[in-house]
Amino acid sequence: MCGIVGFVGTRNAAPILLEGLKRLEYRGYDSAGIAVDHRGVISISKVSGRIEKLCELTDGGKTMPGFAGIAHTRWATHGAPTDVNAHPHMSCDGRFSVVHNGIIENYMELRDELMGNGYLFRSQTDTEVIVHLIEMYYDGNFKAAVMKATSRLEGSYALGVLCSDEPGKIIAVKEASPLILGIGIGENFFASDVTALVAYTRNVLYLNDGELAELTPENITVYDCTGTPVPKTASRVTWDIEAAEKGGYEHFMLKEIMEQPRAVKAALTPRIQENRICLDEFRMTPGELRGIRKIVITACGSAYYAGCAGKYAIEKLCHIPVDVQLASELRYSEPQIDSSTLLIVLSQSGETADTIAAMKECQSLGAKVLAIVNVVGSTIAKLADYTLYMWAGPEIAVATTKGYTTQLSILYLFAVYAAEALGLLSEKEYQRLIGELQALPQKIQQVFDMNGILPRLASKYNTARSIFYIGRNTDYAAALEGALKMKEISYLHAEAYAAGELKHGTIALIDEGQPVVALCCNDRIAEKTMNNILEVKARGAQVLALAVKGNRTVLTQADDVIYIPGTDSLFQTVVEIIPLQLLAYYVAKENGCDIDKPKNLAKAVTVE
Numbered sequence: 001m002c003g004i005v006g007f008v009g010t011r012n013a014a015p016i017l018l019e020g021l022k023r024l025e026y027r028g029y030d031s032a033g034i035a036v037d038h039r040g041v042i043s044i045s046k047v048s049g050r051i052e053k054l055c056e057l058t059d060g061g062k063t064m065p066g067f068a069g070i071a072h073t074r075w076a077t078h079g080a081p082t083d084v085n086a087h088p089h090m091s092c093d094g095r096f097s098v099v100h101n102g103i104i105e106n107y108m109e110l111r112d113e114l115m116g117n118g119y120l121f122r123s124q125t126d127t128e129v130i131v132h133l134i135e136m137y138y139d140g141n142f143k144a145a146v147m148k149a150t151s152r153l154e155g156s157y158a159l160g161v162l163c164s165d166e167p168g169k170i171i172a173v174k175e176a177s178p179l180i181l182g183i184g185i186g187e188n189f190f191a192s193d194v195t196a197l198v199a200y201t202r203n204v205l206y207l208n209d210g211e212l213a214e215l216t217p218e219n220i221t222v223y224d225c226t227g228t229p230v231p232k233t234a235s236r237v238t239w240d241i242e243a244a245e246k247g248g249y250e251h252f253m254l255k256e257i258m259e260q261p262r263a264v265k266a267a268l269t270p271r272i273q274e275n276r277i278c279l280d281e282f283r284m285t286p287g288e289l290r291g292i293r294k295i296v297i298t299a300c301g302s303a304y305y306a307g308c309a310g311k312y313a314i315e316k317l318c319h320i321p322v323d324v325q326l327a328s329e330l331r332y333s334e335p336q337i338d339s340s341t342l343l344i345v346l347s348q349s350g351e352t353a354d355t356i357a358a359m360k361e362c363q364s365l366g367a368k369v370l371a372i373v374n375v376v377g378s379t380i381a382k383l384a385d386y387t388l389y390m391w392a393g394p395e396i397a398v399a400t401t402k403g404y405t406t407q408l409s410i411l412y413l414f415a416v417y418a419a420e421a422l423g424l425l426s427e428k429e430y431q432r433l434i435g436e437l438q439a440l441p442q443k444i445q446q447v448f449d450m451n452g453i454l455p456r457l458a459s460k461y462n463t464a465r466s467i468f469y470i471g472r473n474t475d476y477a478a479a480l481e482g483a484l485k486m487k488e489i490s491y492l493h494a495e496a497y498a499a500g501e502l503k504h505g506t507i508a509l510i511d512e513g514q515p516v517v518a519l520c521c522n523d524r525i526a527e528k529t530m531n532n533i534l535e536v537k538a539r540g541a542q543v544l545a546l547a548v549k550g551n552r553t554v555l556t557q558a559d560d561v562i563y564i565p566g567t568d569s570l571f572q573t574v575v576e577i578i579p580l581q582l583l584a585y586y587v588a589k590e591n592g593c594d595i596d597k598p599k600n601l602a603k604a605v606t607v608e
């Protein structure tokens with residue numbers, strides 16, 4: 001996620017802003033910039049790459065005098081990580097400068113409107129519309145212009161704004177993105193993250209969504225969306241820096257698990273406009289899509305398992321055969337691939353060596369490549385013919401969580417999009433599926449609300465030597481990823497089996513007390529897996545079942561049950577993986593493992 005910092009006081013702003021940006025480095029970023037007002041003139045410095053580069057460019061901030069400023073670390077979403085796309089952005093008349101965290105979902109229509117009104121765009125970012133809107137609405141009243149501009153925005157934003165007509169003031173606005181105000185003595189701050197503030201102050205104000213704050217050296221005034229002042233009470237931050245970086249969570253992995261409703265929403269909702277799926281980055285025409293005879297999905301690890309789950313949705317909806325292949329295998333096979341094959345490449349980092357090699361091999365055979373990637377400007381994103389970014393924000397824990405769920409969400413989106421483009425969906429069914437997709441973030445949130453029992457369950461299963469995960473169809477796909485999560489962070493042996501395969505050998509391993517996690521969430525096939533529960537129970541297994549709320553039968557069969565909300569069976573995996581991530585997390589915690597940095601593993605596997 002991007003980070004923002006703002007300062008207004010009686011000291012030079014730039015060194016304070018640079019220090020604040022360094023505190024935000026841990027979140028990951030690809031470019032950085034600052035804007036400072038000096039006696040009514042705004043100057044900007046921004047670079048792609050490290051904050052050190054920005055420090056060198058500004059001589060530690062000395063070349064940018066001025067007492068009010070805003071700063072930003074960017075994690076690219078719209079537009080490559082270049083100097084031009086880095087924030088802050090400036091209005092055409094040089095009067096306003098803006099930093100922004102979040103995603104503006106309706107930026108394309110706003111951009112068209114602003115360009116029609118003669119505003120010149122320099123960057124490819126969604127953010128730039130904000131600064132031009134403020135300029136358009138400005139009639140001498142800074143706050144009113146910001147309020148009018150934000151009333152036009154759809155999406156999420158934490159904003160910091162400078163206006164050269166009011167040099168001793170900064171404005172901050174919050175909508176569905178974190179923003180916090182810091183109260184100093186004769187100086188005030190805002191930041192997206194408390195870590196940027198604690199070196200200067202521990203007295204903070206929290207903004208609610210829709211609120212705007214005017215900061216001067218002496219005062220902070222907060223307004224609601226109608227412009228009415230809102231009284232606020234200061235709080236004292238007690239977190240140390242490390243706790244603050246993790247947003248108060250004990251581990252990055254838990255923080256990232258909890259971020260999933262927001263991450264999945266960011267991946268999906270900007271691509272659903274006026275009840276239609278818009279995949280502008282996927283420029284294949286319906287005619288070209290009709291020419292696709294086969295889809296091959298390739299990836300490694302969890303990304304491969306996301307492919308295994310996505311296959312069901314694509315095959316069912318698009319009637320195109322989907323072959324999911326491990327990249328490390330595909331690269332050395334002799335794949336039956338030609339120009340009628342669409343290769344879908346999944347990668348959070350965009351730098352996984354095996355995935356890149358498999359992709360190049362398939363490209364050399366004529367396949368067109370659609371990449372689903374998180375890191376903007378990464379190798380895979382650059383090599384692909386089309387790239388859909390995951391917009392999950394940086395993932396710091398080695399074990400992927402929000403990377404997996406956003407990859408999968410985009411595969412679902414692609415499946416519905418392509419099925420409609422191929423004329424395979426009635427309008428009613430298309431709208432129903434879009435509705436199900438839009439409800440996913442909410443359902444993921446409900447999993448958290450429904451499952452306070454997970455830490456207790458973890459303390460029941462953490463001493464197992466081995467755990468089996470069983471399921472069928474989309475439940476089997478979830479079992480694969482659930483077992484991997486358990487293995488990699490808790491070091492417990494965990495094995496996923498297609499439930500129907502048990503009696504072809506594996507059932508010989510089921511003994512008294514053997515833990516089995518049985519996934520019975522796919523309503524089309526859950527009953528069959530419930531029969532498998534009876535089989536393993538008869539051999540003494542201890543069964544933890546996962547089922548959709550309302551399934552009462554499973555209560556009579558399993559030892560423990562975790563309930564989740566139901567969705568279309570094609571999309572169920574993205575919801576059912578959440579308790580499995582949490583189960584692995586709590587088991588690892590119970591066993592004292594190094595959760596964010598499991599042994600022998602690296603975040604990006606850039607070697608074969």
Ligand code: F6R
Nearest residue numbers: 301302303347348349352399400
């Ligand atoms: C598991 C995990 C790995 C990655 C795999 C691919 O939690 O994180 O299995 O999924 O190494 O990485 P990317 O998606 O970066 O290509």
